[in-house]
Amino acid sequence: MDKTVNQKAWFLVLPVFLVVAFSAVLPLMTVVNYSMQDTFGNNQFFWNGVGWFKELLDPSTDLGGRFLASLWRNLFFSAVILAIEVPLGIVVALSMPRQGWSVAACLVILALPLLIPWNVVGTIWQIFGRPDIGLLGYVLNNIGINYNYVSNEFDAWATVIVMDVWHWTSLVALLCYAGLKSIPDAYYQAAQIDGASRWAVFTAIQLPKMNRVLLIAVLLRFMDSFMIYTEPFVVTGGGPGNSTTFISIELVKIALGQFDLGKAAALSLVYNIIIIIVCWVFYTVMTNAGVERRDNKGVA
Amino acid sequence: MHSIPGRRLILALFLIFLLLPIYWLVNMSFKTNDEIVSTMTLWPHAPTIANYMRILTDESWYSGYINSLKYVVINTVISISVALPAPSGSTAARRTDACRRGSGSARTRRPPARRPKSR
Numbered sequence: 001m002d003k004t005v006n007q008k009a010w011f012l013v014l015p016v017f018l019v020v021a022f023s024a025v026l027p028l029m030t031v032v033n034y035s036m037q038d039t040f041g042n043n044q045f046f047w048n049g050v051g052w053f054k055e056l057l058d059p060s061t062d063l064g065g066r067f068l069a070s071l072w073r074n075l076f077f078s079a080v081i082l083a084i085e086v087p088l089g090i091v092v093a094l095s096m097p098r099q100g101w102s103v104a105a106c107l108v109i110l111a112l113p114l115l116i117p118w119n120v121v122g123t124i125w126q127i128f129g130r131p132d133i134g135l136l137g138y139v140l141n142n143i144g145i146n147y148n149y150v151s152n153e154f155d156a157w158a159t160v161i162v163m164d165v166w167h168w169t170s171l172v173a174l175l176c177y178a179g180l181k182s183i184p185d186a187y188y189q190a191a192q193i194d195g196a197s198r199w200a201v202f203t204a205i206q207l208p209k210m211n212r213v214l215l216i217a218v219l220l221r222f223m224d225s226f227m228i229y230t231e232p233f234v235v236t237g238g239g240p241g242n243s244t245t246f247i248s249i250e251l252v253k254i255a256l257g258q259f260d261l262g263k264a265a266a267l268s269l270v271y272n273i274i275i276i277i278v279c280w281v282f283y284t285v286m287t288n289a290g291v292e293r294r295d296n297k298g299v300a
Numbered sequence: 301m302h303s304i305p306g307r308r309l310i311l312a313l314f315l316i317f318l319l320l321p322i323y324w325l326v327n328m329s330f331k332t333n334d335e336i337v338s339t340m341t342l343w344p345h346a347p348t349i350a351n352y353m354r355i356l357t358d359e360s361w362y363s364g365y366i367n368s369l370k371y372v373v374i375n376t377v378i379s380i381s382v383a384l385p386a387p388s389g390s391t392a393a394r395r396t397d398a399c400r401r402g403s404g405s406a407r408t409r410r411p412p413a414r415r416p417k418s419r
Binding site for chain 1: 324381383
């Protein structure tokens with residue numbers, strides 16, 4: 001124990017500290033700075049205090065109305081996404097073959113959509129849904145369904161949701177599959193001896209064992225769908241009208257379309273705070289679930 | 301045991317759902333613009349690799365790939381060279397800290413606690 005204390009090692013942390021300071025902390029502080037000011041161009045700024053934040057949370061103003069509308073739209077989108085992707089992912093994971101070459105083949109096909117860049121996913125569905133050159137749009141219109149995601153709100157929503165299901169259900173399925181794989185055979189043998197039904201096996205063994213991975217899947221899917229930008233932007237551009245304008249699309253419209261830096265900064269800070277709060281809630285739930293499980297194990 | 305009734309059908313339908321849009325993209329990449337716009341064909345009737353020739357030889361198309369590669373290389377070099385020393389730095393400082401207090405090493409050498417047997 002005669003090693004000398006060497007605090008010089010902290011200098012090794014300095015480069016990453018500087019890079020993060022310049023690439024993350026400074027821009028964030030710039031946003032905080034902008035959120036308190038108003039600009040009319042020419043790099044002239046005027047102090048506005050918490051005016052933008054007040055306006056943002058007041059639905060009677062233009063900014064507040066747009067923010068709250070896009071917030072509800074986004075929450076609804078996330079809820080639909082979770083309601084479809086989580087059960088579908090579980091069903092797909094339960095349908096996976098148990099052994100042989102087909103396992104590897106299925107895993108590769110499942111992983112394919114996850115590897116495609118967001119922009120390309122948007123382009124694929126933009127083309128796939130077009131009534132003139134896309135297979136989906138062409139077939140739907142030919143069997144008598146008047147489908148057009150450019151002009152019809154419902155069709156635009158359906159396209160964006162199906163696209164997200166296409167892109168991300170595999171992630172939920174792969175996570176659940178990993179969770180299922182970790183269940184020892186003894187559990188199933190015990191269930192067989194007890195004469196448990198297929199449903200009982202699912203609710204008493206498989207679902208509790210998938211608990212943790214499902215929480216992670218829900219967290220990932222909620223965050224991604226709440227922050228979604230690229231895919232709906234490429235497919236619908238937020239339209240028709242404002243019907244698929246999610247928060248991030250609204251944010252870019254305000255920041256880069258209208259160049260209202262103060263409003264956009266305030267919006268992005270509130271957006272950020274919502275995400276951090278949701279993350280914190282999920283983290284607390286997850287760690288608590290872990291503690292509970294350990295306690296149960298200790299008792300048994 | 302962890303399978304469900306009708307699993308083959310469910311899985312097959314889902315995999316087709318995943319593959320169909322990708323197939324359509326690949327299919328279109330081998331068609332001429334004329335065929336894409338004028339007719340609805342499930343596979344390229346006059347397959348052509350002209351599209352690929354174009355994106356790989358026309359600079360306005362392939363410069364995008366080069367830019368992406370540049371970005372990836374610069375990004376990787378900066379983030380790794382900056383991030384690599386950081387963890388060893390912070391743990392080295394903490395290690396010497398722990399040695400001074402004489403706690404950390406003892407804690408790591410403690411044998412794993414045995415769980416009390418239930419039966």
